[in-house]
């Protein structure tokens with residue numbers, strides 16, 4: 066850069082105003098519908114509502130016996146977890162006779178091995194209290210498999226137990242209609258096909274809709290989907306969600322001296338920005354579509370700007386006043402609307418944010434790597450958050466300790482670790498910030514121990 070030009074001074078928009086402009090000016094991209102399984106990291110344009118209640122049906126919370134009326138209870142069958150029509154479809158079905166204690170029930174023609182407690186071997190259930198169980202639960206022995214058909218079904222929602230009867234039941238299986246409770250194996254004992262025990266204070270029945278009612282909001286609009294939220298939505302029968310379109314980013318890496326890969330030769334430097342822009346773009350809900358190297362020639366940069374075809378074009382280098390810095394002139398020629406053109410901060414003051422006609426954005430990063438990182442966090446991240454439809458972020462103010470050389474009329478942005486200032490590096494190096502867990506934005510009135518806005522490092 067020509068040495069005759071004026072020395073750079075820290076002038077420009079206040080840092081907090083620059084951050085707020087990037088965060089508040091853009092409007093969210095339009096919504097689209099995607100399968101819920103693909104929605105992780107996407108921002109909701111509409112709330113996710115339960116399609117089905119959770120649980121979807123009354124189900125057993127414990128392995129044991131579903132009982133109806135006062136005890137003791139004669140065991141009349143076995144209810145397993147599974148598709149509601151599984152037993153009938155797989156094994157053929159018929160109605161249980163009135164003697165069974167169960168009314169109008171489609172049941173399987175073949176018994177589950179060991180389903181009848183009175184034919185089961187006298188082996189205690191592993192979880193049962195010692196001495197309380199004299200007969201076994203399902204799977205007790207092959208002799209039982211040959212026995213006459215008992216109720217073996219998962220269609221228990223259609224099943225109604227008569228008072229004084231019980232159905233052995235698995236956790237998660239649908240509870241027969243008018244069952245009052247499930248007695249866990251541990252709280253009862255079985256002899257001669259009869260369950261003895263007393264109901265405790267809890268029914269051990271999960272009622273349909275206990276967790277979530279149909280149509281209830283599971284995740285509100287504006288929230289970002291996570292793996293946990295996807296799982297909650299899937300559990301409630303959700304198949305598709307309305308999310309904001311992801312903002313797309315193209316990174317134009319300018320500079321004849323910059324190489325995108327390999328070991329730099331004499332006079333060359335290795336690009337520092339691709340990984341940082343990729344990580345922050347993903348964190349903000351966007352997607353880095355393309356990275357292009359652009360030589361220091363105005364026509365080449367002009368062509369790259371005009372063909373980028375992304376919602377946001379990030380240009381590294383070319384932010385300043387040097388003979389090879391063409392970005393500002395090119396954007397002025399293209400009627401760009403500069404919202405930020407220089408920020409009162411150190412490092413990173415030459416950064417900028419412009420809107421091009423047609424709703425596309427340009428973020429200008431200073432070429433010095435630490436300065437560029439500051440600008441990624443000051444302008445690019447809040448811009449992408451807003452385009453992705455995320456709610457505006459108020460940066461946390463976290464106490465910072467140590468000594469810093471403050472900048473009158475501007476902020477100094479410094480690496481911190483566990484709230485302690487680290488020895489500062491220059492604006493061109495990244496080693497100092499590599500030791501940090503965040504950046505602190507120190508105003509010129511900051512004092513040791515004062516809180517300062519915290520920028521999370523990618």
Ligand SMILES: Nc1nc2c(c(=O)[nH]1)N[C@H]1C(S)=C(S)[C@@H](COP(=O)(O)OP(=O)(O)OC[C@H]3O[C@@H](n4cnc5c(N)ncnc54)[C@H](O)[C@@H]3O)O[C@H]1N2
Nearest residue numbers: 066070073320335336337382383384385390431432433436
């Ligand atoms: N006369 C003035 N000179 C400078 C000013 C000023 O206001 N007046 N500002 C200084 C500040 S502050 C910064 S920051 C830089 C900004 O420079 P540019 O954005 O124009 O970038 P370049 O001049 O192309 O490069 C600066 C420096 O960064 C290296 N660089 C560039 N791209 C990359 C990359 N992708 N990866 C790693 N390093 C990169 C480049 O090699 C240079 O060393 O201007 C000051 N000068």
Ligand code: MOO
Nearest residue numbers: 412413414436492
């Ligand atoms: O601000 Mo420059 O961004 O000092 O290196």
